[in-house]
Amino acid sequence: MRIDIITIFPDYFAPLDLSLIGKARRAGLIDVRLHDLRRWTYDRHHTVDDTPYGGGPGMVMKPEPWGEALDAVTADADGAVPRLILPTPSGRPFTQRDAVRLAEEPWLVFACGRYEGIDARVAVDAARRMPVEEISIGDYVLNGGEVATLVVVEAVSRLLPGVLGNAESAAQDSFSPGTMDHLVEGPVYTKPAVWRGHEVPPVLLSGHHGAVDRWRRDEALRKTARNRPDLIDRLDPDQLDKRDREV
Numbered sequence: 001m002r003i004d005i006i007t008i009f010p011d012y013f014a015p016l017d018l019s020l021i022g023k024a025r026r027a028g029l030i031d032v033r034l035h036d037l038r039r040w041t042y043d044r045h046h047t048v049d050d051t052p053y054g055g056g057p058g059m060v061m062k063p064e065p066w067g068e069a070l071d072a073v074t075a076d077a078d079g080a081v082p083r084l085i086l087p088t089p090s091g092r093p094f095t096q097r098d099a100v101r102l103a104e105e106p107w108l109v110f111a112c113g114r115y116e117g118i119d120a121r122v123a124v125d126a127a128r129r130m131p132v133e134e135i136s137i138g139d140y141v142l143n144g145g146e147v148a149t150l151v152v153v154e155a156v157s158r159l160l161p162g163v164l165g166n167a168e169s170a171a172q173d174s175f176s177p178g179t180m181d182h183l184v185e186g187p188v189y190t191k192p193a194v195w196r197g198h199e200v201p202p203v204l205l206s207g208h209h210g211a212v213d214r215w216r217r218d219e220a221l222r223k224t225a226r227n228r229p230d231l232i233d234r235l236d237p238d239q240l241d242k243r244d245r246e247v
């Protein structure tokens with residue numbers, strides 16, 4: 001997968017050189033390219049913002065640098081077309097299903113806005129030549145699109161073949177479609193078996209895989225009911241066996 005990121009803060013993406021994503025980049029599994037938006041400004045101050053039409057607080061990002069940056073970054077000799085991802089507070093909520101869907105894409109371009117956002121015409125103009133998705137990573141306000149882009153890049157990249165050491169663990173993640181669909185995962189433990197008087201639940205030391213699986217599902221249901229009752233409502237009643245309903 002090719003990932004292009006356009007931003008006025010390229011250094012924000014140093015974390016993409018670390019850990020599993022960094023390893024995947026060095027292995028050629030992911031091709032991440034950073035672009036400083038100011039490269040497409042020509043005034044002395046490399047201006048990227050201006051006052052909002054109609055008044056109001058703050059500044060808005062000018063369309064011209066974005067238009068030229070997107071033209072340059074998405075120009076591809078073979079005619080390939082990327083999907084443009086536009087983080088914004090007003091975007092559609094980004095979920096694990098979106099991560100799974102986007103992991104199938106060969107090329108993503110992220111436009112990281114700042115200030116009060118990017119002139120709306122940029123997305124309209126880009127949509128003339130590529131799919132555009134406005135997404136939000138949550139109901140809180142950040143200062144720009146960089147953090148959201150890091151979240152989406154990590155959520156998507158970890159699903160790509162070869163990026164995680166054990167592909168299975170991605171499949172068992174919370175919110176991943178499949179065996180524990182819509183349940184958050186329960187507690188996890190490792191050695192020592194007793195730590196500061198806290199014992200690991202004996203079932204996990206029993207070697208009875210069926211009992212361990214049942215215990216893990218019960219704990220996942222318990223934790224979901226406690227922390228995410230909204231997800232319980234989405235569960236198909238048939239997915240809950242009688243014992244589950246007693247939680």
Ligand SMILES: N#Cc1c(-c2ccc3ccn(Cc4ccc(CN5CCOCC5)cc4)c3c2)n[nH]c1N
Nearest residue numbers: 087088113114136137138140141142143144145148
């Ligand atoms: N993804 C994502 C994001 C973002 C996000 C993403 C991209 C940009 C580009 C600029 N900013 C800052 C900004 C702050 C305030 C406003 C206006 N406010 C009016 C009142 O309602 C709230 C919005 C606009 C933009 C961004 C924030 N925040 N939260 C998420 N989940």
